[in-house]
Amino acid sequence: MTDHLYQKRLLYNAYDSAGPAISGVNSHDIAIASLIKTYETTYLTAAEKEQWALFKENLENYSTQSGTQIRNEKVTNTAFDKLLQSLNALSSIQANEGSKIFKISSVNINGTIIMSQLEIALLLILGIFALVLISLGDNKLLQIQNQRLN
Numbered sequence: 001m002t003d004h005l006y007q008k009r010l011l012y013n014a015y016d017s018a019g020p021a022i023s024g025v026n027s028h029d030i031a032i033a034s035l036i037k038t039y040e041t042t043y044l045t046a047a048e049k050e051q052w053a054l055f056k057e058n059l060e061n062y063s064t065q066s067g068t069q070i071r072n073e074k075v076t077n078t079a080f081d082k083l084l085q086s087l088n089a090l091s092s093i094q095a096n097e098g099s100k101i102f103k104i105s106s107v108n109i110n111g112t113i114i115m116s117q118l119e120i121a122l123l124l125i126l127g128i129f130a131l132v133l134i135s136l137g138d139n140k141l142l143q144i145q146n147q148r149l150n
Contacts, residue, residue, distance in 0.1 A: 001035050002087060004028045005062075009080060012066050032059075048093050055086040 008028040036056070044052060062079040065072075 001032060002084070004031050004035070005080070005083065005087075008032075009066070012076075029063075045093070045097060048090065048097075051086060051090050051093055055083070055090055058083040058086045 005028075008025055011024045011028070039052075058079065062076070062083045065076045065079045
C-alpha cells in the first residue's frame with residue numbers, strides 16, 4: 001500500500017493532474033482499492049478497526065487534495081503525512097497482534113511437547129512393568145510345570 005501511495009504521489013508531482021499521470025494514478029488507485037477490499041475481509045481488532053477508519057478517512061482526504069486541479073502543496077503534503085502515519089500505526093498494531101499470537105502459540109506448543117514427553121515416559125514405564133510381569137509370570141509357570149513332572 002505504501003509503495004502505491006508513494007508512486008501515486010510521484011506521478012502527481014511529476015506531471016500536471018491532467019495528461020500522462022492520470023493513467024498511472026488510476027492504476028495505483030485500482031491497486032489500492034483492491035488492497036483495501038482484501039484487508040477488510042480479514043479479522044480486525046478494535047484498535048485496528050479504529051485505526052482503519054482513520055486511515056480510510058485520511059486516504060479520502062489525500063485523494064481529494066491531490067486530485068484537484070489547483071493544489072496547495074503544503075495541504076497535500078500534510079494530508080500525505082497523516083495518511084502515512086495512520087498506515088504506520090496500522091502496521092504497528094498488526095506487529096503487536098502478531099507478537100501476541102506468536103507468544104500464545106509458543107505456550108501451546110510447549111504444553112504439547114511436555115504432554116507428549118510425559119506420554120512417552122509413561123509408555124516406557126508401562127512397557128517395563130509389563131516385561132517384569134511377563135518374566136515373573138513365566139518363572140511361576142515353569143515352577144508349577146516342574147512340580148507336576150515330579
